[in-house]
Amino acid sequence: MSSPPSRTFYRRQLPDTVISFSSAEGKRLFASALAGGGAHTFFPLIEQLQTQPEPAFCGLTTLVVCLNALSVDPRRSWKGPWRWYEEAMLNCCVDIEEVKKTGINFSTFACLAKCQGLTVEPVYGSNSTLEEFRNVVRRTCTAVSENDEQPTSFLIVSYTRKVLSQTGTGHFSPIGAYDEESDRVLVLDTARFKYGLHWVKLPLLFDALLPEDPETGKSRGYMTLSYGIDYTGRQTGDASLSPQLPLSLLFGSRKSKDFIRREYKRFMQDESNRVTFESVARFWTNNFTDNNRVWDLVEPQLQPVERDDIDMVKSLRVLIQVLLSNDKYGDTIAEELRPLSSEVTGQTMGSHCPSCIRPSTVSTQIGGRALDISHAEVFYVVYLASLTQEERREIVFGTELGKEVSVQVDDGARDQLLSEAALISYAIEHSDVE
Known part of the structure; x- marks a missing residue:
């Protein structure tokens, strides 16, 4: 049996580099993003946002939030008769007990997402430019029109907290919104026991994608996760199935x-x-x-x-x-x-x-x-x-x-x-x- 930690913490103060979502300025930024059509992905993500159950589960919980927000059917029971994603289901590329100790890296996140039937477009920060990143943020966060249906893709970032003057090292988060006027993105931090949701300057977040992950020797990065329904060549008559067919039945x-x-x-x-x-x-x-x-x-x-x-x-x-x-x-x-x-x-x-x-x-x-x-x-x-x-x-x-x-x-x-x-x-x- 492990001994209790010598020190405990109740949350962390957000640094001046970011703006709390619940602050007056944070609310103003959200209103601006909403008016500009940059909060297209916010509502389905916020409906499913949850606090990661383990300190090193930022990657798993981020993926679970996205899977549930995209209405992916895991085809297995969660509790009782209900089918719903939880972190323990994400075991195709990882050993859950090991993840509790060390977390996951960028390529493992992509592997997990692909195993659930998602289309994954990973980009290492070192292989991207600021403008390319900004374009991806716009594409995923901004609705084309007021009549747009629910988004079919989300943007995930893998970044180094220290660049944002936060404590910790590597972290995964979904991006919930983009305010074009201030050039800020809303980070939906799943480690809510530590930091709440916050707005970050887009160039600063891009800088946080560039440091090398010591585990892999590669930079952090970003990826889009998509799950679209396409009936081409399909005759099952089941509208819940995507062309990627999430999870193996066998x-x-x-x-x-x-x-x-x-x-x-x-x-x-x-x-x-x-x-x-x-x-x-x-x-x-x-x-x-x-x-x-x-x-x-x-x-x-x-x-x-x-x-x-x-x-x-x-x-x-x-x-x-x-x-x-x-x-x-x-x-x-x-x-x-x-x-x-x-x-x-x-x-x-x-x-x-x-x-x-x-x-x-x-x-x-x-x-x-x-x-x-x-x-x-x-x-x-x-x-x-x-x-x-x-x-x-x-x-x-x-x-x-x-x-x-x-x-x-x-x-x-x-x-x-x-x-x-x-x-x-x-x-x-x-x-x-x-």
Whole structure:
């Protein structure tokens, strides 16, 4: 049990370099920004703004605020029947316990945002100019007209507090508004136990993006997070889905397992020939001696409870099974996996993949609530993740389903499978990014 700190603090006085949002001048600046159309992003962000629950959670809480403000459905329960983002859900690129100690850096923030289905445009401060930054602030904070709908993108800054004469080092915050007249931006500080919301001169904030982060050797920076709905090529009929399809329905992953992703990344780079389903399966089974190694790469998600997600998972499973049966290595791998059947229940996955055996260990990892998905299915999704984006699409959309397939598999399921593979590919690609 850790001992209590020798000193405690109740907030900090804002320095003269910034203006408190709740002060008379802060209110005047807000009225000016509102009149000038520069508070377009303020209202959805302020509705969701919260105080970070841990001193080092500025990055996670900033992202949670943006995800909830953008109305992204996490597709998992928060409390009771309610689906809502909280910091503990952001575990695709990080180990939450480690974040409590050290926080996250710029590239990890971008990784987390991308894993939730957001379009991320990161810019290091050293690669930008003051005018470029100002233009991005204008674009994200300013409404084009009074009839503009809710904003679909927000601006996040990663900056050094010391440049603003504040205590602390690196920090993440959303930008809530821009007042063109004074050239100030409103910083929605999630560390409200320390500093309240405040206005900062835009050039000064830009200067705070430039210092080097000692952890990465790169400057801080800014990024836009977007989440737009686009129905092109989609036939799910679900207006809540975005083209990025937030979160995997099948798998999760842990940052602590980056070592195995790095090993696999080296394997793919060393392959002299094109990666095949067989070579992928051999890697993840140690030449068909150990089925369970693949669970170091991915972990099955909890079984879904929403009807749409349940139906989507069924469609995904059928689609993967058809792709497996069509692959020239499918039968060979199925036969190689049979000697390992002592580790599995012996149940098969249905008529489309009679040799896809279910693992007993997976469905019982968390009280039987994990998806009961076969090793062969997992290997195939990892195989797709090992291909180029064009190769994946050619396989997934180029495969015809036979008339015997009773479960509906539309383009929405094919898009979701591509997203499942893309998330695994992204995790592998960024496994050596600190």
